[in-house]
Amino acid sequence: MAPKVLLVICASSIYGLFVGSIPGLSATLAASLLIPFTFFMDPISALVSIVSMSAMAIFAGDIPAALVRIPGTPSSAAYTQDSFALSQQGKTEMVLGVDVVFSAIGGLMGAVVLMTSAPMLAEVAMKFSSFEYFWLAAMGLSATVMVSRGSQAKGALAMTLGLFLSTIGVDITLGYPRFTFGNVDLLNGISFIPAMIGVFGISEVMRNVMQGATQYSIPRVRAGSIFKGTGKLFIRYKWNVLRSGLLGTFIGIMPGAGADIAAWLAYAVSKRASKEPELYGKGSIEAIIDSGTANNSCLAGDWVPALVFGIPGDSITAIVIGVLFMKGLRPGPMIFEQHPEIIYAVYLSFIVANILMIPFGYLAVKTSSQILRVPKNILMPAILMFAVTGAFAINNSVFDVGVLGVMGIVGYFMEKNEYPIAPIVLGLVLGPIVEQNFMISMIKSDWNLGLFFVRPISAILGGITVILWLFPFYATFLERTKKKSSLPVQ
Amino acid sequence: MGSKDYVGAGIFIALGILIFSTTFSFPILDGGHPGPSLFPRVLATFFIFFGGIVVLQGWRSTKVKTEESPEEEGPPPNKFNPILVIILVAAFMALAPEVGFVIAGTVLLAILMLKLRVSALKSVIVSILLAAFIYTVFAKGLRVPLPIGYLGW
Numbered sequence: 001m002a003p004k005v006l007l008v009i010c011a012s013s014i015y016g017l018f019v020g021s022i023p024g025l026s027a028t029l030a031a032s033l034l035i036p037f038t039f040f041m042d043p044i045s046a047l048v049s050i051v052s053m054s055a056m057a058i059f060a061g062d063i064p065a066a067l068v069r070i071p072g073t074p075s076s077a078a079y080t081q082d083s084f085a086l087s088q089q090g091k092t093e094m095v096l097g098v099d100v101v102f103s104a105i106g107g108l109m110g111a112v113v114l115m116t117s118a119p120m121l122a123e124v125a126m127k128f129s130s131f132e133y134f135w136l137a138a139m140g141l142s143a144t145v146m147v148s149r150g151s152q153a154k155g156a157l158a159m160t161l162g163l164f165l166s167t168i169g170v171d172i173t174l175g176y177p178r179f180t181f182g183n184v185d186l187l188n189g190i191s192f193i194p195a196m197i198g199v200f201g202i203s204e205v206m207r208n209v210m211q212g213a214t215q216y217s218i219p220r221v222r223a224g225s226i227f228k229g230t231g232k233l234f235i236r237y238k239w240n241v242l243r244s245g246l247l248g249t250f251i252g253i254m255p256g257a258g259a260d261i262a263a264w265l266a267y268a269v270s271k272r273a274s275k276e277p278e279l280y281g282k283g284s285i286e287a288i289i290d291s292g293t294a295n296n297s298c299l300a301g302d303w304v305p306a307l308v309f310g311i312p313g314d315s316i317t318a319i320v321i322g323v324l325f326m327k328g329l330r331p332g333p334m335i336f337e338q339h340p341e342i343i344y345a346v347y348l349s350f351i352v353a354n355i356l357m358i359p360f361g362y363l364a365v366k367t368s369s370q371i372l373r374v375p376k377n378i379l380m381p382a383i384l385m386f387a388v389t390g391a392f393a394i395n396n397s398v399f400d401v402g403v404l405g406v407m408g409i410v411g412y413f414m415e416k417n418e419y420p421i422a423p424i425v426l427g428l429v430l431g432p433i434v435e436q437n438f439m440i441s442m443i444k445s446d447w448n449l450g451l452f453f454v455r456p457i458s459a460i461l462g463g464i465t466v467i468l469w470l471f472p473f474y475a476t477f478l479e480r481t482k483k484k485s486s487l488p489v490q
Numbered sequence: 491m492g493s494k495d496y497v498g499a500g501i502f503i504a505l506g507i508l509i510f511s512t513t514f515s516f517p518i519l520d521g522g523h524p525g526p527s528l529f530p531r532v533l534a535t536f537f538i539f540f541g542g543i544v545v546l547q548g549w550r551s552t553k554v555k556t557e558e559s560p561e562e563e564g565p566p567p568n569k570f571n572p573i574l575v576i577i578l579v580a581a582f583m584a585l586a587p588e589v590g591f592v593i594a595g596t597v598l599l600a601i602l603m604l605k606l607r608v609s610a611l612k613s614v615i616v617s618i619l620l621a622a623f624i625y626t627v628f629a630k631g632l633r634v635p636l637p638i639g640y641l642g643w
Binding site for chain 1: 499
């Protein structure tokens with residue numbers, strides 16, 4: 001690995017640790033603010049910076065969870081209560097040590113699965129035509145809606161908004177300008193990067209400045225002893241680690257589901273399988289081990305559909321796909337043949353970043369009280385300035401700064417009204433893939449919809465997608481039937 | 491879920507209707523098949539359909555009396571600050587091409603910091619240093635042609 005790339009990994013790791021440690025700032029925000037810099041890097045440096053940043057940010061989210069009961073990123077939310085409860089019992093060092101070590105183990109497990117499964121899946125994907133790609137993208141979007149928190153209808157609306165934004169500009173069939181209203185800047189469509197920085201970055205700044213500055217009371221951490229006893233815990237919970245690591249990676253491979261869902265699912269499975277379920281929520285180290293392993297292993301899993309099919313596994317890999325397109329690279333099976341150096345760089349950076357997590361994590365824990373004291377009333381204006389400059393830098397366009405502002409407003413109000421915002425970005429990325437492959441398939445099949453179910457893989461993917469579409473209706477029907485049957489008979 | 495969902499869902503339904511009506515002016519493919527209008531029409535249908543579901547869910551939830559959520563700890567939220575962020579972004583768009591990145595950036599940062607109760611002296615010093623730092627990183631380091639204005643270097 002070139003010294004320059006190693007330097008990029010170290011710098012991105014520190015950045016990820018910093019952002020992840022600050023409550024209210026997510027790994028996705030960190031990734032979106034990193035893009036303007038990746039724009040000026042070579043493809044390998046750009047990708048490894050995102051890998052190392054996201055791995056560190058997901059781990060670092062555990063630190064404020066343990067110290068002040070606020071998850072640094074949504075991925076740590078599942079076990080925040082347990083981390084804080086143990087911290088209150090005077091076991092802060094043990095919790096943080098477990099966070100560092102098991103995050104690294106989870107990340108390494110995910111990396112191994114990525115390295116073994118991605119090339120195999122890429123060979124299968126070589127046989128894919130527009131029919132399969134259409135279903136795969138549709139399945140990814142459907143899964144995104146299915147796993148969105150709260151109302152699935154709201155998730156579907158957010159996804160539709162992202163898809164609609166992707167239709168703005170010149171269309172692919174006749175080159176007709178759609179929804180541009182005579183504006184020349186809109187002919188090339190909504191620029192993905194400013195839109196995404198707006199949705200995640202500006203909306204987060206807007207939310208944070210509304211709340212004002214927060215002072216945390218932070219317990220003293222003796223960083224020197226954080227790794228004491230983690231070896232014994234590993235031996236005791238080795239099967240939990242294996243189960244959660246595999247579960248997290250599998251969740252990651254599923255398009256649309258990210259690290260936070262992996263952590264929640266691992267938590268639920270862990271509680272069900274545990275001999276001490278009564279401790280969950282009151283300070284269970286087992287819960288922290290399981291969920292912490294799962295959310296970090298999920299990160300590498302998320303890269304599988306992104307690299308193999310060009311379908312993002314979560315919002316961070318949606319950004320990765322945007323970066324790949326920005327670099328003139330098309331994610332998909334061909335990238336494994338045409339640019340193997342990029343694939344190997346991603347593999348290697350997952351390994352290096354997760355090994356580096358041990359010393360870097362130790363340093364992050366050691367400096368955690370200082371990081372948590374960074375004044376938000378200075379940090380938020382700084383993030384705003386970086387976001388504005390980053391949006392401008394992509395195309396040197398003031399119009400893009402406008403896109404950033406508008407998308408910031410959209411993201412802010414949608415979150416305020418309990419609409420998930422990640423589906424907007426996934427819709428924006430997958431929109432052209434869905435439309436292009438649908439139109440190509442329709443023209444190829446002479447407008448015969450039945451051909452979408454003729455090819456075997458296409459039929460399987462289509463079947464799964466249709467089941468995903470019908471599931472919410474079936475679940476509602478089931479719930480009503482249950483309610484009716486539980487009513488007392490008069 | 492509640493009455494506020496009517497407004498949000500209403501906006502999406504209206505957007506769906508607007509998209510649908512706009513697509514009638516789009517050209518069609520040979521053989522009368524829909525071309526550029528097909529995908530937007532599907533999306534318009536989604537907006538109307540899912541918007542309707544959200545309205546229905548909101549109507550149902552208003553019928554069920556929900557427990558009041560406890561008041562959040564901490565200072566009361568400042569509702570003007572998010573609006574100020576957008577005003578500052580718009581002001582930056584208007585100002586930067588004229589006065590340059592450094593001045594426009596310093597003004598944006600200083601106003602927001604002052605509003606967030608950072609002391610005047612600290613706001614000014616941090617804003618100047620931060621704007622200069624970002625300018626140096628992007629304009630000198632990454633060679634982004636940021637607006638020079640009166641103070642570019």
